[in-house]
Amino acid sequence: MTNAPATTPGRSPALMLTLATLGFAVNFWAWALLSPLGPRFKELLGLSAGQQALLVAVPVIVGSLGRIPVGALTDRFGGRVMFPLVSAATIVPVLFIGLFGQMSMAALLIGGFFLGVGGTVFAVGVPFVNAWFPPNRRGLAVGIFGAGMGGTAISALTTVPLVRAGGAAVPFLITAVVLAAYAVVAWLVLRDAPGRTAVTQPLAARLAAALRLPITWQACVLYAVAFGGYVAFSVYLPAYLQTGYGLEQADAANRMAGFVLLAVLARPVGGWLSDRVGPVPVLTGVFVVTAGTAGVQALTPGLMPV
Template structure:
């Protein structure tokens, strides 16, 4: 974080190097899922992992504070503050966090563990679903201000505030998705959230008035994507072997990041070509429909009895 804030933004190559380092730090999420999972009985893991996943709310904090901090105190200010918070947390983690009793320490080499993880059907199933759910959340948290400014003529400040509301609702719904997964099963929750994503994408593709239809569509998307993200990791905890949970989580988390990277590029390209976001939203609906069909058929059969 200090590298990016102090030197890593001087060129594209330096920024890419900083992104690589931040990606290494981001593996804390892959570490945290099996860590949290091990402390709770199966009937409470969905909610526990959902609460853990609320850390994605950092996106909202960043959106609301970064530009203001840079304008007031310079480019390095938000990075210095973040680094200080990370240092405090590192001390707290070292003093307070402990592995769950009875944790088995893996002995296999990294390459062999990764290869066996990639051979698991669960890895690819959950990766595809997380690319839709969390990837959709990331994509909208990045692109929504541009969409609102271009499509509805909002100011930068108004668009940023609405994006923050989108993110906060998604964050709040993540533990709800985990809690529901504990009670009715993650497959049903994922299925329900994909139905909402499909419906909201189709509604918004017609470019309705922002108030109230457009706002309702985006808030529905936020709620569904947040709950779906929580349910996917509840599904991972249900289907992945205990000794592969961390590895599977790492791959699934990477898929979510990639899922959030592609849609803004597609949306921008389509708008530049056709002057409309309708086709991009229809593509989102098509992806949600494909994921819904797969979840309601094959994945449902996979999860029976679990």
């Protein structure tokens, strides 16, 4: 790896990082729209707890698996193309759910499937941000970019109040407008780091080479448990708080937002620590603390103060 590339005229790593983080937040906002409304759909459509869990899980699963082809496309075309493309593509399921897809479980599942496209933006932003920063600053840079997952907090805080104030379609229409605005800005302002070379090797060959590396499987397991666990807990948290603690829908959504906010603040800290002490000690500490707190929560202790 080389050090940070020279900046292009009118473009700086800080500006690119800011816009990438904003794109991450906007797309994750869209990606998480169904989660706060899970209890509402349960009441309207008579869903079981399993159906409600499936409804919020579908965008997460698609967004996770979709990162493989989207990451490959980012290698080929660069973040400057993929950020606005993913954002524009996410508008379609957002509008479908908002205008047509809330009348049946089947329609919600179809809309949620394609809503998963918004979750693939992570695979666009990481290589885009990495290319703008030297290796000794990439932990902090990716950590700051990762704070864009706070878009799920925006969804948690605004979706239910907007539905109550203006109707079921309002949060989806607003999100679609924001996605469209970001896609335009990203297309006009974003630039790939100077010196970026488009990959021409076939996807199958690159995927096979990656799968032969032990670190690929090790990182996949760690990422699945850490970030996968975070996503699963955050998207299902409103339903869990209502079922386990009897909270009102808006209160549960607000508490989910608080959980996401803490995770957002932790990401730059984790990246900064990784730059200084290395990722292995940071991951060790993270998993020890998470295992302990998960064990406590498994007993469904009193909501306050535990």
